Amino acid sequence: MIQMKKGEKTRDHILKTTRFILVANGFHNTTISDIIKASGVKKGNLYYHFASKEEIGLAVLEDAKEEFFNFLGQSFQGKSPCAKVINSCQAIFAEQKKNNFVGGCLFGNAALEMSDSNHHFSKVIHGVFSRWVEEIDGHLTLAGEDCSFNSNLSPRLLAKTIVAIIEGGIMMSRVSKDQADLDDCLAVIGAMFGE
Amino acid sequence: MIQMKKGEKTRDHILKTTRFILVANGFHNTTISDIIKASGVKKGNLYYHFASKEEIGLAVLEDAKEEFFNFLGQSFQGKSPCAKVINSCQAIFAEQKKNNFVGGCLFGNAALEMSDSNHHFSKVIHGVFSRWVEEIDGHLTLAGEDCSFNSNLSPRLLAKTIVAIIEGGIMMSRVSKDQADLDDCLAVIGAMFGE
DNA sequence: CTTAACAAACTGAACGTTCGGTACAAAATA
């Protein structure tokens, strides 16, 4: 059970709690009962704040999306573009572990679980990934940072690949239960830009 | 409804049919009814061949695993290691599309959906990924193929990253519904080895 | 200061549905 912090709104508490459950278990393997048990919010009250399980899921995605890009904006100040990306990724993962939760990417999970079966979810997920790529693309372009081994690769293509490496790396870490796998992948991103 | 081919065993037909459903919808979002409808096999008969839904899921994974590594073994003959990996990945994806099915990786899906909640699944998934990395590692080492931009990166680390890029690329393609995203990622793998 | 009024927040039992799985006789196949 995750205690509700003083001053925290019930709705927010449900969102934060559910986010961690969704990262660990996915949407379809998470029941309303799971959310109730973990948050301490009673069933009736939960349905007072949300109309349906789907609405909770979408709200969690939106909430996490906002937090993610805020965080990305912060961590993009100073340092080289690729260092920023790597650092931000490590920081998010570290925070998850700090709270004893399964490390993973909510958006990546949702992408594979929902993007073909629920267009409400797929819309949000698509938005997250394309904006993520855009931001990295923009920062690579702005910094004029070239790929160390092939300057013909466009910033956009590199940005896509960086996101793919991160998502793939998170997946591998999850399977092996060893964060070193993600770190290895992030190291290669660094090496790609000669860092 | 997927028609059963002549001479095909019912058990095999269930496995192949279910595989495509699982790639598209995942395990928890797939019901026994879905499998029955898609395969044409009646409920009683399905439970004559399998004891439970979990057993079907595991059998599908094992079946796909065997097919995957057979295919990888074939495609590894001739050509450079990284070309083989890229070609095999493209071929599998193309075949899925040919059958009008959602392109995706069964193992990647299962990794994010099940690896934390079901240890039977996680064991198989872990086996697939570690063997996949091993095989690429082995072929890189055997061919003495170095990373074009940093020869200090070990073959194993590179192999891990290649798998991560592929899985991440599949995820991105799935979200964008554009195979170009996966192709872009594969192109970067090629570029990493100066091809 | 007390009290009435009201909306927002919350409760928990109960609902209808769907799920995975069972039972088993009859029919088909080999």
Place this chain on the structure above:
DNA sequence: TATTTTGTACCGAACGTTCAGTTTGTTAAG
């Protein structure tokens, strides 16, 4: 004959959802 397949009916558990009713906090009148 032994194995495999069909058909239908059924079960209990778990699911997401509803709802009549209770509590709480705020506001304003008496």
